[in-house]
Amino acid sequence: MDLDAGLTDRRRQTRSSIYRNIYYAKGFCSRQSLARELGLSLPTVYQNLSELMAAGLVRDSGEQQSTGGRKASGLSIVPDARVAVGISVTEHRLRLAAADLLLNELAYQEVDIPPIVRFADMGGLLSRVLEDFLDQFSIDRARLLGVGIALPAVMSPDSRYITAAPTLRLKDTSLEGLASSIPYPTYVENDATSGGHAELFVREGNRNMAYLSLENGVGGAILFGGAPYVGDNRRSGEFGHMCVEPGGLRCTCGSLGCLEAYCSPRRVRSTFGVTLEAFFSKLERHGARYEEYEALWDNMLRHLAIGINNIHMALDCDVVLGGVLSEFLAPYLPRLREYVAGINPFDTDGEYVHLSTLRRHTVPLGVALHFVTDFLEQI
Numbered sequence: 475m476d477l478d479a480g481l482t483d484r485r486r487q488t489r490s491s492i493y494r495n496i497y498y499a500k501g502f503c504s505r506q507s508l509a510r511e512l513g514l515s516l517p518t519v520y521q522n523l524s525e526l527m528a529a530g531l532v533r534d535s536g537e538q539q540s541t542g543g544r545k546a547s548g549l550s551i552v553p554d555a556r557v558a559v560g561i562s563v564t565e566h567r568l569r570l571a572a573a574d575l576l577l578n579e580l581a582y583q584e585v586d587i588p589p590i591v592r593f594a595d596m597g598g599l600l601s602r603v604l605e606d607f608l609d610q611f612s613i614d615r616a617r618l619l620g621v622g623i624a625l626p627a628v629m630s631p632d633s634r635y636i637t638a639a640p641t642l643r644l645k646d647t648s649l650e651g652l653a654s655s656i657p658y659p660t661y662v663e664n665d666a667t668s669g670g671h672a673e674l675f676v677r678e679g680n681r682n683m684a685y686l687s688l689e690n691g692v693g694g695a696i697l698f699g700g701a702p703y704v705g706d707n708r709r710s711g712e713f714g715h716m717c718v719e720p721g722g723l724r725c726t727c728g729s730l731g732c733l734e735a736y737c738s739p740r741r742v743r744s745t746f747g748v749t750l751e752a753f754f755s756k757l758e759r760h761g762a763r764y765e766e767y768e769a770l771w772d773n774m775l776r777h778l779a780i781g782i783n784n785i786h787m788a789l790d791c792d793v794v795l796g797g798v799l800s801e802f803l804a805p806y807l808p809r810l811r812e813y814v815a816g817i818n819p820f821d822t823d824g825e826y827v828h829l830s831t832l833r834r835h836t837v838p839l840g841v842a843l844h845f846v847t848d849f850l851e852q853i
Contacts, residue, residue: 488514489522493853496532497551497575503535504546523549531555531853553578556849557613560622560842561600562665564690565589565641568600570607571838575846577675581611582835593647601655619849620659622841623652624668626691631708633662640726641691641740661844665837666711667702669796669830670695672840676831682791685830686713686782687837688799691726692734696789714738718780736777739799745770754802775806779813782827786818796830797837803829 491512496503509519526532535548553574562569566589572581585603590596600623608615627639629649636647653660670685677683680700687693692714696703704710714734715727722731723741735741742753746767756764757771782793795803803810811824818824830836 485522488512488518489525490853492519492522493526493531493551494850496549497850502546503549505549506546508549529555551575554580555617556619556846557617558619558622558842558845559604559607559613560624560668560838560840561604562624562668562837562841563596563600563642564626565643568603569834569838570603571835571842572607572611572613573839573842573846575849577672577839577843577846579835579839581607581613582838583607583610590642590644593642593644594651597652597655600652604656615658618658619845620661621653621656622661622663622668622838622844624663624665624837624841626665626689626693628709628712629662629664638727639691640728659845661841663841663844664693664695665689665691665841666693666797667695667704668838668840668843669832669836670697670711670794670840671702672832672836672843673794673796673830674700675840675843682789684713684785684789684791684793685711686785686793686795686797688737688739688778688795688797689837690738690740690798692732692738692797694785713781713785716781716784718777718784733777733781737774737781737799741774742770750798750802758805771806775810776813779810779817782810782814783817786814786821786826792826792828794828794830796833798834800830801833 492508495508495512505516505519505523509516523532531552532549533552535550553576556575557572557580559570559572566586568585568587570583571579573579587599604621625636625639626641627636627644630637633649635649636644638645649662652662666685666687669687673685674683674697682699683697685695694711694713696711715725715729715732717731718733718736719731723735724730725732725735739750742750746753753767757767785793807829811827814824814827815822832839
């Protein structure tokens with residue numbers, strides 16, 4: 475059903491207000507409450523709901539609430555009426571996630587890829603992997619809003635080229651052709667920025683937040699009052715390249731002592747040649763033969779604490795840790811908070827440090843979220 479056929483701007487705005495009111499409702503939502511909260515007549519509400527239901531976007535929730543007389547029937551959106559897909563690109567792997575309109579994960583897959591030799595070949599690879607993903611999980615292409623692509627890269631303000639992507643070994647590279655093989659609407663964004671957007675969405679608040687993404691490339695996002703701060707050159711939140719150890723370990727960006735050089739999962743693999751899963755499994759055994767593991771991990775936590783403290787001192791807000799490494803941080807969060815509190819002259823408990831809700835899946839869900847928010851703005 476074409477919802478926009480023959481609609482005036484006023485009718486479209488009314489329908490949009492009704493849909494978004496149902497979408498964001500915190501409690502019971504009924505036809506009567508819609509009329510009351512939006513200042514509309516019941517016939518207007520019924521007419522618009524009829525159209526939204528015919529389009530498969532809204533349904534009766536089955537809930538009923540007494541209003542003193544006849545019980546009112548509840549309403550809810552149909553979450554899987556539309557689907558968005560996000561693809562997180564890393565140097566060795568693609569992570570794909572499909573989400574409904576509430577950002578509930580419908581499907582997830584990780585696909586190992588060979589090292590990127592020519593970035594021009596990435597577009598075709600993404601297209602093939604995407605189509606296989608849609609087929610494997612029986613995702614209805616007719617409901618697909620679009621495909622977001624998240625890159626571990628600093629991009630130009632006009633999003634036309636990559637200015638720097640150390641983990642992908644790219645610099646001043648055009649994005650032209652990246653999405654040309656994908657026959658759906660596409661959107662390209664920095665991976666950490668995408669993760670920050672997803673985290674803020676699931677936390678449901680117009681709050682101030684710094685998101686620190688602990689992937690092979692360490693990055694982040696800054697959100698003030700629920701809105702992103704991108705900076706003058708679209709380089710805000712590049713927390714991974716703040717110096718936490720002058721003259722220290724060399725980073726992929728070429729500098730010495732960056733947070734990324736100390737707290738990236740890459741450091742574990744390059745030091746011991748093991749996966750994160752194996753590293754933490756051995757770390758938990760606390761045996762004498764794994765003292766080197768504990769020494770490295772404690773060093774990573776102490777440098778992570780320096781980075782977190784720097785972020786908090788500059789921005790004075792909660793710091794949320796996401797990305798692959800955050801999956802293993804829960805048992806060590808008290809120690810990390812203790813280290814943070816020990817170097818902060820104002821806060822004594824480090825309670826402003828939190829772990830991501832979505833962990834490993836934050837980035838692909840976050841870049842898919844672009845199409846969900848775009849849908850809500852245009853419905």
